[in-house]
Amino acid sequence: MNVPVLRLSMLKKYFPYKKGLFVKAVDGINLEIFPGETLGLVGESGSGKSTVAYTVVGMYAPTEGKITYKGQDISFPSKFRPHEMKGRIRIVFQDPNSSLNPRRTIRQILSIPLKLHKNNSNGEFPSSPEALLEEVGISPTYVHRFSRSLSGGERQLVAIAHALATDPDLVLLDEPTSALDVSIQAKVINRLVDLQERHRLSYLFITHDLSLMRNVAHRVAIMYLGKMCEIAKTREFFENPLHPYTQMLLSSIPVVTGEEEQLKPKKITSRGEIPSPVNIPPGCSFNLRCPFAMDKCKEVDPEMKEFEAEHHVRCHLY
Amino acid sequence: MNDTVLLEVKDLNVHYRVYEGLLHVLNDISFSLVEGERLGLVGETGCGKTTTFRALLRVLDSNATSRGTILYKGKDLSRISHPELLNMRRTEMSMIFQDPTSSLNPVFTVGEQITSVIKASLQARNVNLNKNDVKNIALKALSDVLLPDPERIFESYPFQLSGGMRQRVCIAMSVATERKLLLADEPGTSLDVTIQDQILRLLNNLVKTTGMSVILATHSLGVVREATDRVCVMYGGEIVEIGPTRLIFANPLHPYTKALLACVPKLTGEGFAEGIPGEMIGYLNPPPGCRFQPRCIFADKGECSQRKPELKIYEKDHFVACHVINPN
Amino acid sequence: MSADKYGSLRNLTDKAKRAWYRLSKNKLSIVGFIGVIVIVLAAIFAPYIAPYPSHAGKVVDFINANQPPSLKHLCGTDPMGRDVFSRIIFALRSTLLMGVVVLSISVPFGTTMGLIAGYFQGSLIDSFITRLTDIFLAVPPLILALSVAALLKPNLMNAMLAITITWWTWYARLAYGMAVTLNREYYVRSAQLLGASWVHIIFREMLPNCLSPILTKMTLDMGIVIMTAAALSFVGLGEQPPTPALGTMISDGAKYMPTQWWLTVFPALAIMIIVLSFNLLGDSFRDLFSTEEKQ
Numbered sequence A: 001m002n003v004p005v006l007r008l009s010m011l012k013k014y015f016p017y018k019k020g021l022f023v024k025a026v027d028g029i030n031l032e033i034f035p036g037e038t039l040g041l042v043g044e045s046g047s048g049k050s051t052v053a054y055t056v057v058g059m060y061a062p063t064e065g066k067i068t069y070k071g072q073d074i075s076f077p078s079k080f081r082p083h084e085m086k087g088r089i090r091i092v093f094q095d096p097n098s099s100l101n102p103r104r105t106i107r108q109i110l111s112i113p114l115k116l117h118k119n120n121s122n123g124e125f126p127s128s129p130e131a132l133l134e135e136v137g138i139s140p141t142y143v144h145r146f147s148r149s150l151s152g153g154e155r156q157l158v159a160i161a162h163a164l165a166t167d168p169d170l171v172l173l174d175e176p177t178s179a180l181d182v183s184i185q186a187k188v189i190n191r192l193v194d195l196q197e198r199h200r201l202s203y204l205f206i207t208h209d210l211s212l213m214r215n216v217a218h219r220v221a222i223m224y225l226g227k228m229c230e231i232a233k234t235r236e237f238f239e240n241p242l243h244p245y246t247q248m249l250l251s252s253i254p255v256v257t258g259e260e261e262q263l264k265p266k267k268i269t270s271r272g273e274i275p276s277p278v279n280i281p282p283g284c285s286f287n288l289r290c291p292f293a294m295d296k297c298k299e300v301d302p303e304m305k306e307f308e309a310e311h312h313v314r315c316h317l318y
Numbered sequence B: 001m002n003d004t005v006l007l008e009v010k011d012l013n014v015h016y017r018v019y020e021g022l023l024h025v026l027n028d029i030s031f032s033l034v035e036g037e038r039l040g041l042v043g044e045t046g047c048g049k050t051t052t053f054r055a056l057l058r059v060l061d062s063n064a065t066s067r068g069t070i071l072y073k074g075k076d077l078s079r080i081s082h083p084e085l086l087n088m089r090r091t092e093m094s095m096i097f098q099d100p101t102s103s104l105n106p107v108f109t110v111g112e113q114i115t116s117v118i119k120a121s122l123q124a125r126n127v128n129l130n131k132n133d134v135k136n137i138a139l140k141a142l143s144d145v146l147l148p149d150p151e152r153i154f155e156s157y158p159f160q161l162s163g164g165m166r167q168r169v170c171i172a173m174s175v176a177t178e179r180k181l182l183l184a185d186e187p188g189t190s191l192d193v194t195i196q197d198q199i200l201r202l203l204n205n206l207v208k209t210t211g212m213s214v215i216l217a218t219h220s221l222g223v224v225r226e227a228t229d230r231v232c233v234m235y236g237g238e239i240v241e242i243g244p245t246r247l248i249f250a251n252p253l254h255p256y257t258k259a260l261l262a263c264v265p266k267l268t269g270e271g272f273a274e275g276i277p278g279e280m281i282g283y284l285n286p287p288p289g290c291r292f293q294p295r296c297i298f299a300d301k302g303e304c305s306q307r308k309p310e311l312k313i314y315e316k317d318h319f320v321a322c323h324v325i326n327p328n
Numbered sequence C: 001m002s003a004d005k006y007g008s009l010r011n012l013t014d015k016a017k018r019a020w021y022r023l024s025k026n027k028l029s030i031v032g033f034i035g036v037i038v039i040v041l042a043a044i045f046a047p048y049i050a051p052y053p054s055h056a057g058k059v060v061d062f063i064n065a066n067q068p069p070s071l072k073h074l075c076g077t078d079p080m081g082r083d084v085f086s087r088i089i090f091a092l093r094s095t096l097l098m099g100v101v102v103l104s105i106s107v108p109f110g111t112t113m114g115l116i117a118g119y120f121q122g123s124l125i126d127s128f129i130t131r132l133t134d135i136f137l138a139v140p141p142l143i144l145a146l147s148v149a150a151l152l153k154p155n156l157m158n159a160m161l162a163i164t165i166t167w168w169t170w171y172a173r174l175a176y177g178m179a180v181t182l183n184r185e186y187y188v189r190s191a192q193l194l195g196a197s198w199v200h201i202i203f204r205e206m207l208p209n210c211l212s213p214i215l216t217k218m219t220l221d222m223g224i225v226i227m228t229a230a231a232l233s234f235v236g237l238g239e240q241p242p243t244p245a246l247g248t249m250i251s252d253g254a255k256y257m258p259t260q261w262w263l264t265v266f267p268a269l270a271i272m273i274i275v276l277s278f279n280l281l282g283d284s285f286r287d288l289f290s291t292e293e294k295q
Helices: A051-059 A083-087 A106-116 A131-137 A139-146 A152-165 A182-199 A210-216 A234-239 A244-252 A258-263 A293-300 B049-057 B082-091 B110-124 B131-144 B152-155 B163-175 B193-210 B221-227 B244-252 B254-261 B303-308 C005-021 C027-044 C084-119 C124-139 C140-153 C158-183 C186-194 C198-234 C246-254 C262-294
Strands: A008-018 A022-035 A040-044 A064-069 A089-092 A170-174 A202-208 A217-224 A228-234 A305-308 A309-312 B003-016 B023-033 B038-042 B064-072 B094-096 B183-186 B213-218 B230-235 B239-244 B310-313 B319-321
Touching: A022 A051, A022 A228, A040 A051, A040 A244, A051 A170, A051 A202, A083 A089, A083 A106, A089 C158, A106 A131, A106 A139, A106 A152, A131 A139, A152 B049, A152 C158, A170 A234, A182 A202, A182 A210, A182 A244, A182 A258, A182 B110, A202 A210, A202 A234, A202 B110, A210 B163, A210 C084, A217 A234, A217 A244, A228 A234, A228 A244, A234 A258, A234 B110, A244 B193, A258 C140, A293 B094, A293 B163, A305 B152, B023 B049, B023 B064, B023 B183, B023 B239, B038 B193, B049 B183, B049 B213, B049 B310, B082 B094, B110 B152, B110 B163, B131 B152, B131 B163, B163 B193, B163 C262, B183 C246, B193 B213, B193 B221, B213 B221, B213 B319, B230 B244, B230 B254, B239 B244, B239 B254, B310 C124, C005 C027, C005 C262, C027 C084, C084 C124, C084 C158, C084 C198, C084 C246, C084 C262, C124 C158, C140 C158, C140 C198, C140 C262, C186 C198, C198 C246, C198 C262
Parallel strands: A040 A202, A040 A217, A089 A170, A170 A202, B038 B213, B038 B230, B094 B183, B183 B213
Antiparallel strands: A008 A022, A008 A064, A217 A228, A228 A309, A305 A309, B003 B023, B003 B064, B230 B239, B239 B319, B310 B319
């Protein structure tokens, strides 16, 4: 009965680079997000995770594939989507400094989504800038201020308030706390979780911080060079990582306690650079850095297979 | 790591003059560093790590004033002449910055930049080498930092390289000629975690092979745990705890250190701490007592807000500045 | 922080105070600032400041003609016996008026065109506006002004028209460059994703972020417009006699150089002081805005 809020089917986004060449930023992604759940998307630079978010929210037109919102096809840029749709899927960007107009007061910034989408709200949702600020835990007196007099954490909370102003169903969070200190991060994340419970929001949470992901997401997907490598429920993902890239990533994160150290997979020394998305090696895109690469890996690109219940992996080892 | 003290900082104070008045940032910072040691400066944004580095190299902004002693191999850096200071920067100390993209000049090739640094350093040591020898030193430095194909990198412009490679170029520039002290300001923060891992291992290796010392400033406790021998925990322009890394993580004493550790999300999946209540104090009118007191859950309103706690020894080499924690 | 309706007012006064703090650090900025204020006030209150206000009009006093500078006539008198100093003060009016009118028309128009072209970069509108800008930029302002004056009657109004026609293009260029950069800002994209209209995005999101360079250029431009206007009146295309204009005074006095040097030197000095003051002020604006961004 659970209709996914978002479904991506073989989503591809290529950017033309030079004559005939493409940057295959997103190369065939399938995923679903259900109401009230947080799907984590993990990957390093060049993985395409931000591009996925930008395509879903409508900044880019997909090159191929489908984006479905509650069954409705929205596989085109936002300017071609019905006006109401624009308020249903919102995005919070990574850099809190440039996502708020430095020359506008907080009130002016928050008034825009409220005004443009006032029909969406069903009356019980906060409908004024002050109410929105209270909703995210900031004092309503901040409406007169400019973003430059706010701290990083406060700016990000305002950005979240901006996203919530249209009563969305799905919020895409692109590295929302990467630029923040760890103590502020805790506050912001707690607020996000709280809001999710109160308004039954779905989140697509993008980050490179695996420790953060472990405590925030219900399910985790990992991307490498535009393709999905593994997707599983959070606990499974961390306790039984299957894909060599997942293992490599997990083994490189710096942790702070001995228990975490035990949990990390045996040290797979990360080797090599991440190849540029223009020059994707043939076969499995990870084969140049994979310590378990076989001959087959250099020729044939593996398919996503279900290894266990709800744990999918794309690797010739399985 | 031997016992020769390389750097000794005593009662370092830095304040900035701004529109509203004076910002009292660094407040009697004291620490020391021995040869071959990796010291971590850990603290959140605004705690004064970068200011400390700038004070050490004496490159503070024009509206800043600093007081205190900085003894490098016995010489007080705050009193030496400008030519001596230049010499110091060319031969003894170097710094790598947080953002490798803006640390490299985009209109010059990597080769041009690294050779100019090497030439300056050699000149300061009164060594004269020809162009070819300088280039060889540069190539060796580039391969020491594990860059593939140093010849190609030598001819490239910074925009043609990835973030990790740029950071390694910066490290190569810093260690191409022998240095005693490397100041690393958030060296891996803007990089992917696998590349950051490589960079940190590279730094560890350099310390082992050349015996140089490193001061590593970061806000990541995980990095500190893996890449330092001793740690200073900074808050609000003061050092609140200092000790061997192992001890600090096994037995964190200062309330801020404890709170910070609790805020770090754990791989074990325990969920999130509440964060630290309140905000960092403003530097304009810092309280006379402990700067962490307004946010401290253990604080005793009386003494903590009136008297600044001094660093006292708690166990071997482990110092804490706190009234509430009593040294046994 | 008390909940206040006066929050926005407080913002402004605070901003002004900080601006003054930064401005006052540079002595030259203060010189420029004071210079501009003095000039503007002198122009406004000319009838009350000038020692011989009637000399700006139809007055002839041959007894006192061609007097060198003295205590009675600070800058001497001209061949008609009129006090040069008073005429200079009155000439300030048309000088400043020229600058103000030209800029108040060309800046809004040019900026709007530039922002629209930049926002819709790559479209037909962009091509159209950019080509139009290129055409007007290809013509030197003075040549165009001369052509316009040749077609129309030579007077102050037409001279202003002539300069305005070319002036807007510089602002269009400036605004275009800013718009193209601002297109990538997240807050602009965010507004687009929400379905905000281009009018809103251009005037509410982008324009406030363009003000600094435009304001700076405007101030620096005052000097250039004034010099162009002086050049026009030098060749007789501007304010017609007997109303004094600085350029006209210089050209009239040129015949009498070097014996009656005061007829040319003082008006020229006046132009120099005006342009210098505006330039210093413009420089300080530029410094002000760049440090503001640094903070």
